[in-house]
Structures are given as structure tokens and as C-alpha cells.
Amino acid sequence: MDKGAGNLVIHRISPRAGIEGGKVYVECTGFDTQNFSQSFLYFGDHPTRITVATPSYVIAPIPRQAQSGPVRMVVDGETSNPVYFEVGTRLATNLHPVCNPALDASGNIYVTLSGTRGQKVPVSIYRITPAGVVEPFVSDIINPSGLAFDRQGDLYVTSRYNGTVYRVSPSGKVTTFCTNLGVATGVAFDQEEHLYVGDRNGTIYRITREGICYPFATIEPSVAAFHLAFDQQGYLYVTSPTMCGYDPIYRLSPDGDVEIFFTDLGRPQGMAFDIEGNLYVVAYYQGQSGIIKISPTQEVEHVLSGLNLVGLALDGIGNMIVVDTASVYRLPLGIIGRPLP
Incomplete structure (x- = not known):
């Protein structure tokens, strides 16, 4: 130069x-x-x-x-x-995320090593501290997929292997919360702390705090996983990547009515909202792969470029956490994530 x-x-x-x-x-x-x-x-x-x-x-x-x-x-x-x-700064690798990472109230990042179907790996969920220290957290869940925290600090984990939701205490103790949920993948809580789980065969389930499960809505099946996120008005957003290359983002009302929010995305996957109501989604869009921002009025901006991305999370101090099929990255983009419901 x-x-x-x-x-x-x-x-x-x-x-x-x-x-x-x-x-x-x-x-x-x-x-x-x-x-x-x-x-x-x-x-x-x-x-x-x-x-x-x-x-x-x-x-x-x-x-x-x-x-x-x-x-x-x-x-x-x-x-x-x-x-x-x-x-992005790589925080950890040799992992296997299939949905969004999760963040607890202390800023720790949780990410899966999901493995091939039926594979039992030595550590199925890792915790990464704000300082970047990688720690084993859970070892006895097969094919962990979706991750979401409740207000009490318990982590809820879906297994795409056996259709079960597990509840994990802050100390790492695992208990069964709900079963028989098909190929359980994406997971999210609403404001009333009902848990929603996406069965990639086509059903969204709603689960009460007591673990009672009800079918909530039905959408097109996915070849990979359902990914779920709630906005501030209580609407549930769902991606369901297929092989067609022109997939939508679905928006579900609190009553379970389904409409298409946005379309013409290639393999849309993980999503997260910021505090201003903008939706960030992993997808291919107009020939570019990475993460796009969709405003409430559906203005679109390509905010991050990357290959083989799966999911993301936004913390409360401006960091975007991004996962691909093997690694976790952190980027200080100044985007403040929507707090836990």
C-alpha cells in the first residue's frame, strides 16, 4: 500500500x-x-x-x-x-447450533452442540461468559435445539430427537417440562410466560407454566427448523425454511391467526427484535447472505454479511451475538435487544 x-x-x-x-x-x-x-x-x-x-x-x-x-x-x-x-470476534468454535443462542440476565451466552440425529455428545450446551470464557453447562440432552430463558432464570431447551422440552436450572440441573412435541425446534416465551414450541412438521404448540400443551397454529413444514420470536405487541413471528428459495416470515396473532409478514427470503432462520421494534433475521435476500433488518414498515437493510449463519441474539449493551453451523461471534453494533418478556 x-x-x-x-x-x-x-x-x-x-x-x-x-x-x-x-x-x-x-x-x-x-x-x-x-x-x-x-x-x-x-x-x-x-x-x-x-x-x-x-x-x-x-x-x-x-x-x-x-x-x-x-x-x-x-x-x-x-x-x-x-x-x-x-x-465479528469468534468466541468459540467446534459447536453445532441449529437455532438462536440464548442470553441470561448476566450476559452469559448459551449455545448448543446439537450433533447428528440421535448422537449423544459429551457436552450438549456450553455457556460463554461476558469475558469470553467457554464452560460446559449441560451434558445429558440429546440433539438440543431451541433455547429460551424465563423470568426466573431457568433455561428451556427443546430436543429435536425426542420432542421434549427440558427445564435447566441456573446450576445446570435438568428436568423434563413437556413431551410429545414432534420434531421440537424453535422456542419463545410470550408476556404471560406461556412457552411456544415449533414442531418443524408444521405445528406451533403453546405450553402453560404447568406444562400443559395445546396446538396453537399450523404453518408449512420445514426442512430444517422453526424459529420463533415475539414482538412488543404480542405477535409471534415464525420462520420455516424450505427448499423453494422464496420463504416467508409468518406473523401469528395472540389468537393464533396466521398471516405473512414478509416474503421472498431464502432459507430464513433465527430472528431477534431490538427495542425499537425492528426485526433482524438470518436469511438470503436479493442475492446476499447474512442478517437483514426489517423495520415495522417493512423497510429492509442488510446489516451483516456471513455464510452458513443459523441464528442471532441481541443483548442489552449493543452487542449482536451471531452463530453459524460451528461457531459463535460477537459484534458491538450498538443495537439494543428487546428485553426478555
Whole structure:
């Protein structure tokens, strides 16, 4: 990176955050496409080769070693102006999340090592402290899937293997809460602390505090998992990824009436709301993979780029916690999550 910024100018990077492997779109001027073979995007000191180039924008992947900081274009020795980019910090790997991570009131992160169907792994749920220390938490749940905390600090865990919801105390003691829920995956609490569980065969169940279960609504089955999240008005949002590539987000009223909230998403998965009512969802949208923000008026913004993402959580101090099929990342994006119901 020999020369300072001259004719080569970066105007915008979209999105402004990502994890390794995700792609960024860089709007620029002063780029001569004839120099494509000598063109790189630098994340700090780590270069990545530009894969698509036009005079007005380029596309490049986020390199594995990338860290948060300035991004610059370098073309045949000329260096652009720097633009800040947030890269997720990996907190843990060698995991297997299939739904959102969960956060307790102390800021600890809980994530699964779900395993293949019927596989009993040595540790099925890990706890990651705010300092980034990874601790075994639960060892005797097969295929743990969805995670959600109640107001008392107990963690509720679904098993896609046996259709059971387990209740886990803060000390890690496991008890059975409800059974016979099909392929139980996503889970969420409403304001009255009824627990909702998605059976990916097509049924959403509502479970009372006493563990009594009722069918609540029916939607299209999923090839993967149902993912659930409540808004501030008590509506339940559900994603149900299929193989068609144009999947909706369903919105269910407190009475169980089903409508489509948003559509044309590719494999939408985990969701979370911020305190302003914006919905964040893992999905492919308009050819880009990662996390998009959907406002209450359905304005859409691509906020994070990444591959093989599964879920997310938003804490109360501005961090977004993101999980892919093997790892957990943290990004300080200044987005405040909606508190527990």
C-alpha cells in the first residue's frame, strides 16, 4: 500500500459488518477495471482478492484473519481512503447450533452442540461468559435445539430427537417440562410466560407454566427448523425454511391467526427484535447472505454479511451475538435487544 488516497475513492461499504467468508459490496470511483488482476481489498493488513469488479463497485470476501478496522482498496499500487468495517470476534468454535443462542440476565451466552440425529455428545450446551470464557453447562440432552430463558432464570431447551422440552436450572440441573412435541425446534416465551414450541412438521404448540400443551397454529413444514420470536405487541413471528428459495416470515396473532409478514427470503432462520421494534433475521435476500433488518414498515437493510449463519441474539449493551453451523461471534453494533418478556 504505497500511495495515499487519490483518484481511487471508497464511498460506501455494504453491509458495514460481517464475519469471515461473507461478501462485501464496495461502492467506489476511480477504479480502472483493466487493473482487475492487480486489485485487492485490505481489511487492516490482510488482503482479499476482488472477485467482481465494475467501474462503480467491487465485491470481495471477508478474509479469515480480518479484524475490525479500516478497509482500503489497493489497485496497481494506488491506495484508497479508509472506511471502517466491523468484523465479528469468534468466541468459540467446534459447536453445532441449529437455532438462536440464548442470553441470561448476566450476559452469559448459551449455545448448543446439537450433533447428528440421535448422537449423544459429551457436552450438549456450553455457556460463554461476558469475558469470553467457554464452560460446559449441560451434558445429558440429546440433539438440543431451541433455547429460551424465563423470568426466573431457568433455561428451556427443546430436543429435536425426542420432542421434549427440558427445564435447566441456573446450576445446570435438568428436568423434563413437556413431551410429545414432534420434531421440537424453535422456542419463545410470550408476556404471560406461556412457552411456544415449533414442531418443524408444521405445528406451533403453546405450553402453560404447568406444562400443559395445546396446538396453537399450523404453518408449512420445514426442512430444517422453526424459529420463533415475539414482538412488543404480542405477535409471534415464525420462520420455516424450505427448499423453494422464496420463504416467508409468518406473523401469528395472540389468537393464533396466521398471516405473512414478509416474503421472498431464502432459507430464513433465527430472528431477534431490538427495542425499537425492528426485526433482524438470518436469511438470503436479493442475492446476499447474512442478517437483514426489517423495520415495522417493512423497510429492509442488510446489516451483516456471513455464510452458513443459523441464528442471532441481541443483548442489552449493543452487542449482536451471531452463530453459524460451528461457531459463535460477537459484534458491538450498538443495537439494543428487546428485553426478555
